[in-house]
Amino acid sequence: MSARDVVIIGVGQLRNNRERDLAQAAEPLDLIERAARASADDAGIGVDHLARVDAVAAVQIVSWSYADDAKAVADRLGATGARCVTSGAGGHQPVEMLTRLAEQVAAGEADLALLCGGEAQSSLELFQRAEADIPWSREPGGPGKFSRDVGGSERMWDLGLVGPIRIYPLFENRLRYELGQSFAQAQEWSARMYSEFSAVAARNDAAWHPTPRTPDEIAAVGPKNRMICFPYPLLMNATAKVDQAAAILVASAEEADRLGVPESKRIHLWSAASDRDCEDVLERPAFGASAGLAKALDQALDGAGLAAGDVDVLDLYSCFPVVPKLAALHLKVTDRPLSATGGLTSFGGAHNNYSSHALVAVTRELRRTGGTGLVYANGEYVTRHSVVVLSGRARPEGFVSAAATGEPETVTVVDDYTGEAVVETFTVEYDREANPARGYVVASLPGGRRTGVRVSKKDTYTLGELVREDTEPIGRRGRITESGGRRTFALEGSA
Numbered sequence: 001m002s003a004r005d006v007v008i009i010g011v012g013q014l015r016n017n018r019e020r021d022l023a024q025a026a027e028p029l030d031l032i033e034r035a036a037r038a039s040a041d042d043a044g045i046g047v048d049h050l051a052r053v054d055a056v057a058a059v060q061i062v063s064w065s066y067a068d069d070a071k072a073v074a075d076r077l078g079a080t081g082a083r084c085v086t087s088g089a090g091g092h093q094p095v096e097m098l099t100r101l102a103e104q105v106a107a108g109e110a111d112l113a114l115l116c117g118g119e120a121q122s123s124l125e126l127f128q129r130a131e132a133d134i135p136w137s138r139e140p141g142g143p144g145k146f147s148r149d150v151g152g153s154e155r156m157w158d159l160g161l162v163g164p165i166r167i168y169p170l171f172e173n174r175l176r177y178e179l180g181q182s183f184a185q186a187q188e189w190s191a192r193m194y195s196e197f198s199a200v201a202a203r204n205d206a207a208w209h210p211t212p213r214t215p216d217e218i219a220a221v222g223p224k225n226r227m228i229c230f231p232y233p234l235l236m237n238a239t240a241k242v243d244q245a246a247a248i249l250v251a252s253a254e255e256a257d258r259l260g261v262p263e264s265k266r267i268h269l270w271s272a273a274s275d276r277d278c279e280d281v282l283e284r285p286a287f288g289a290s291a292g293l294a295k296a297l298d299q300a301l302d303g304a305g306l307a308a309g310d311v312d313v314l315d316l317y318s319c320f321p322v323v324p325k326l327a328a329l330h331l332k333v334t335d336r337p338l339s340a341t342g343g344l345t346s347f348g349g350a351h352n353n354y355s356s357h358a359l360v361a362v363t364r365e366l367r368r369t370g371g372t373g374l375v376y377a378n379g380e381y382v383t384r385h386s387v388v389v390l391s392g393r394a395r396p397e398g399f400v401s402a403a404a405t406g407e408p409e410t411v412t413v414v415d416d417y418t419g420e421a422v423v424e425t426f427t428v429e430y431d432r433e434a435n436p437a438r439g440y441v442v443a444s445l446p447g448g449r450r451t452g453v454r455v456s457k458k459d460t461y462t463l464g465e466l467v468r469e470d471t472e473p474i475g476r477r478g479r480i481t482e483s484g485g486r487r488t489f490a491l492e493g494s495a
Contacts, residue, residue: 090379
């Protein structure tokens with residue numbers, strides 16, 4: 001257990017080109033440099049001190065490719081001697097990278113470190129639609145890193161059960177069932193929570209959609225809020241087409257003293273923890289809970305010597321409503337504000353980098369009010385979990401961290417099963433004409449086994465029954481058949 005105090009001394013963030021003007025477009029590296037300079041200004045140390053940074057951790061940039069994101073940032077800042085690391089994919093990475101930097105500072109391996117990330121997805125697509133040359137760094141340069149490193153197994157890819165829009169609804173629908181909620185009750189909770197997030201985003205200087213929305217606006221399905229994958233309309237999905245960047249300066253308390261950073265600017269890192277669930281979503285023991293999420297939250301709080309009720313400021317990851325629901329239910333904090341940032345729909349979900357902005361928001365709030373804060377970041381498909389506890393007060397024990405141990409639990413999945421099956425959870429994807437286009441069912445099989453299977457677009461009965469709002473399809477029986485090498489599921493009663 002280290003006695004070296006680790007502090008956040010400066011934070012910076014920005015939103016760029018909300019007006020969607022090609023003349024204002026800037027590449028991610030430009031945005032990150034601006035955010036880093038803002039973090040130095042915020043610390044009151046002057047931007048020239050950025051050249052003295054010992055370590056740079058960059059959250060993987062998705063919208064544009066660089067040979068080495070972190071090194072590109074360090075070179076821009078003149079920090080040629082810094083140790084550089086670029087994260088992998090996943091929304092957990094900002095907190096995970098902050099943890100790695102804090103461990104280095106706590107161990108005396110670094111005195112001043114920078115966490116940063118940024119995206120320019122909105123401007124990139126503006127150039128592409130205009131068929132205009134993109135005047136961004138081209139060494140190696142190019143559109144970003146969308147690939148299978150976003151997570152999932154070969155089984156999931158073969159089934160087509162990949163992409164956040166298709167997977168998170170599986171958790172939402174099962175959680176609703178396990179809580180005994182009606183469709184209307186579950187949607188009301190989601191809409192009310194996201195409405196509260198939108199009000200927070202309206203006060204955030206870097207928010208992409210700084211306009212408060214009512215619960216009715218968020219819940220009502222229509223031309224401007226079409227259903228994406230049941231039960232989530234557009235306004236319950238993360239907004240990835242944003243130009244945003246954030247930077248966080250981390251230092252030892254001794255370095256903060258040398259730099260003259262006042263106590264009022266310092267936010268102390270108390271503890272951090274990470275854990276994971278199994279990569280294959282179909283092998284998860286449950287869809288109404290996450291063991292990795294629970295363990296990461298518990299370990300971070302235990303490391304800080306706190307109970308959930310002791311935490312004053314929260315930001316729980318919110319790419320889709322089920323994630324903050326799962327975290328809030330575990331922490332037993334469903335009756336209090338869950339985001340200091342504004343959420344990935346209203347504030348903006350800059351691919352992997354949202355939680356860097358959450359760290360900015362929680363730091364600012366703790367400077368204003370004191371107390372303690374917690375940031376929970378989620379990666380892939382409720383798969384990777386990283387948590388950090390921060391405070392306006394120093395902690396004699398210094399910073400501590402804990403990582404996952406052991407393998408996540410799994411259940412047996414059968415890929416070639418045909419016969420009777422029971423709906424365990426599901427989603428239905430809609431096309432742009434607001435029609436059900438395809439369905440995905442996770443089905444329980446005899447003997448405690450499970451399978452994943454699609455629903456044919458031609459099976460309008462099954463698709464229609466799955467998305468009925470007045471009945472619960474989970475628990476209903478059906479049959480899996482195979483034709484032409486493709487298995488499909490149909491509810492009892494389907495022609």
